Amino acid sequence: KPALLEIDKLSVFIHTHRGSVRAVENTTFTIERGETFALIGESGSGKSILGLAVMRLLSPAAEVSGAIRLNGVDLTDLPEKEMQEIRGKMVGVIAQNPYLSMNPVMKVGDQIAEPMVTHLMMNREEAKERTRSVLKFFDITPPGVRYREYPYQYSGGMLQRAMVAMGTAAEPELIIADEPTKGVDVIRKRNIAATFRKVTGNGCAFLLITHDIEFARAMSTRIGVNYCGQILEIARTGDFFEEPLHPYSKALLESLPENGMKPIPGDPPSMIDVPEGCRFHPRCPHATERCKTPPPFVKIGAGEGHGERSVRCWLYA
Ligand code: SF4
Ligand code: MG
Secondary structure (H helix, E strand, O other), X not given: OOOOEEEEEEEEEEEEOOEEEEEEEEEEEXXXXXXXXXXXXXXXXXXXXXXXXXXXXXXXXXEEEEEEEEOOEEHHHOOHHHHHHHHHHOEEEEXXXXXXXXXXXXXXXXXXXXXXXXXXXXXXXXXXXXXXXXXXXXXXOOHHHHHHOOHHHOOHHHHHHHHHHHHHOOOOOEEEEEOOOOOOOHHHHHHHHHHHHHHHXXXXXXXXXXXXXXXXXXXXXXXXXXXXXXXXXXXXXXXXXXXXXXXXXXXXXXOOHHHOOOOOOOOOOOOOOOOOOOOOHHHOOOOOHHHHOOXXXXXXXHHHOOOOEEEEOHHHX
């Protein structure tokens, strides 16, 4: 059986009048059923573009190559009509901002019921019934009353949960959440974490795209470190935090408040004029002459004491 999601040598170049943005380059990874894969990295490193590519929501200016297989089916060459069915039914999206993604003049219950009618072919009554139990599942109670309310009548936390309910109502196999904790306070963040755990407890897989390393640590089973359009390291979450291998991963963790908030030297590179060779070499304390040629993405076995992982760095090649 193929993995739930296989990203295979995916590249996304976005052509602009200033040049081609190399948002995703030759990226390969898989997401297994039920796992939470967190893609971390600084803002503007191409993480969101990758999520949009999976949903096929990129602008026509984007040139996509490689494959994105969901249950073995390549989404990159599906007709748009079939892709529409996959969005919502197989792949759900949890948006960042409830105030932007919910319809202010539509009852919350109807907004959650909608994907059940469109994607699960339920009739209105069945969808309503199911929505009430979904509301209850997410502690939005009393469900009968909450069903009929509008977004402005909900508290912020409740709205956040309703949004997760909306993204998961059709019971997709994969949920993509892009920066779910951006601009969110600590209490709200705990609320989101608890809500996500409920969903993963149901066997649903997550692609969590975030610059929030602590949140990724708390939520994920595996981590992918994204830098300037490339994944530099993939590891199990526990192994990663115990011993990050890639110099950028190390720098990223050292920039956390608990580790002294050491800033990463230099600036993130331009996504148009990318550094040659290793993309991190202008900022890397270990850079040598050979780093001017691109390092391979090598698999390091569990037997070598680092846990099973892949690293794109000459130090490990
Ligand atoms: Fe640093 Fe070289 Fe490794 Fe790049 S390949 S991270 S420059 S040591
Ligand atoms: Mg982003």
